[in-house]
Amino acid sequence: MTDFTNQTVLVTGSSRGIGLAIAKAFDAAGAQLILHARSEIKPEVLAEFKQKPQTLQFDIADAEAAEASIKALYKQEGFEGIDVLVNNAGITKDQLAMAMAPADFANVVNVNLNGTFNVTQPIFKKMIRQKHGAIINLSSVVGLMGNMGQINYAASKAGIIGFTKSLAKEGARRGIRVNAIAPGMIVSDMTAVLPEETQAEILKNIPLSRFGEASEVADVALFLASNTYITGQTLTVDGGLYI
Template sequence: MELKDKVVLITGSSRGIGAATALAFAKAGSKVILNARHELPTELTDQLDALGADYQFIAGDMADPAVVADFATQAWEAYGHIDVLVNNAGITRDKLLVGMKLTDFDAVLNVNLRGPFMLIQALIKKFNKQRSGSIINLASVVGLHGNAGQANYAASKGGIVGLTKTIAQEGALRGIRCNAIAPGMIKSDMTDVLSDKVKEQLLTKIPLRRLGQVDEVAQAAVFLAQNEYVTGQVIVVDGGMTM
């Protein structure tokens, strides 16, 4: 699929992987709809402006059903259609299972799994009508093999994998594709706070011996949007950690 002038909606796109994905699609000539709970940082808008990007921003909390329904309508009306949806918004509330509160579990599931479900459900009839649409969900390697202290996060991302494959099956006859990306250890605000000792331990588990870059995850999203014969897949971007 040629990405020039295609409309791409990316949730949780104010920083990190989401922001990098927005910039990657903007560089490809797409019209980009960004989303976050708060305003976009000036650094990101400056980068988009420097690219001459055609973009809009719609604030919204993807955990709130009423907000998601209104957000979906606003996003579709922004350009009259949507070609690519990237469900990137996500949070963590890490604790060992013995100390994890139900509120910690629910908060993560609500944003990371229920949010994408609600947004896809709100847009699926429109995708069906236009007989096209590429949906890209952000999973995680944690959703594939689990991780101590992340029962809620792992459950949400494992759920994303199942949701992705189901939507791929349901949408195929209408020309709707659905794939997921499972990033590994990506350099971000979360990894920046880790001690050098912890980083060294993590690198021993990664064959490429380095953390990934947000741009490398964004490139996978661009690939999945472009290739019209790929659906129901989980693309792992982790430097070989889960081989």
Template sequence: MTSNEKVAVITGGSRGIGRAITLKFAAAGYQLVLNARSALDAELVQAIEDLGVTYLFVQGDITAADTADRLVKETFERYGRLDVLVNNAGITRDKLVMAMSVEDFQAVVDVNLVGTFRVTQVAFKKMLRQRSGCIINLSSVIGQHGNMGQANYAASKAGVIGFTQSVAKEGAMRNVRCNAIAPGMIETEMTAVLKPSVKEAIMTQIPLQRFGQPEEVASAALFLAENDYLTGQVLTVDGGMTI
């Protein structure tokens, strides 16, 4: 099957890393189903159309019980199949543990981990019946090593890694693969708010001496989608930060 016959579902596909993944898969010829909490902007829509692929937009919060059902249902109504699921939607609520409320912790876990579970569970059932499919979950180097002020985020992203490996084992017998990407410091809205002094301090920990670009994470996602012998892996895209 060629790329232009394949369908990729991308959550959080309108901004940052998700936007780059959307455009990378569109450029590779995938038909797209995009999910985000807010409407797609005109610039992204035009870029997708210019690349000659079709898209479906399913608006909704992945923490809502019906969003995953609608997302997968409408994918099959439109395209009749689901080849790649990219679980990219995520949030942060950074605070030191002593200042973090249960609500701060729960909100991040609900989106980053439980939301990933919700969408995966519905898509996974369809992929098992198809006897094919690829799931790509966005984790983080923070989930591998922790970070001050991000206990909630670290816990959610570490959970994504364990979840990914379990799904990989369950899906393997029916040719359904599941991998994760652990980005390091990537230039997005999330890192744009950092003070220059903080960025400089972080840069000293990165052997390649720069922050990554969303497109570099997107390239990793496409690689995982198209390599049929990779499953249960965590691909770290961090400029060597975790060496």
């Protein structure tokens, strides 16, 4: 396993699901974790970590709140900076295009895409000064191939891919690597609510004939954080859905 001892890792949206799995993987690899959520993280979740993580609580869509929280973090005595940032936080509000409320389109893009920028910019500035760092953005295969009923989500996740490529070019000369992960159908609260017939139909299009596990996305996050010659890339974790 890659050793992240003495490295500080911030994972947004890490109170459950893929974000929590990624945080646990870094914890197992020895990293000092900073967990983030919009609401307070439950004590029983924090108890699952080997090393007691620090927590941040703010809405990533609120640029001022994000900047203030991150600035306060860097002002803490003894804080040496963030080595790895994982932008995982995001939302869905699915609806067919003809029935989608403009507010629902704007809200999903604001949280998923603008929110990623709001968290990344103040940390990227610090990484530029420290001349190292890894940023991993969670996109989706939906951002690559589209999906009915998800024009807002698809737009936001496609935007993250462009965001990743552009930021990778800006950060490369300072030793900052920026990559994205595009998960497919992963076992989660989101997929659990899908009707059985819908799940069966989706499985027909997945060559590996199963949904992925959050831990399999986490493995890729550790790989991208540790490999020092990959940047600007989007790795799909989808069982072959986007072949």
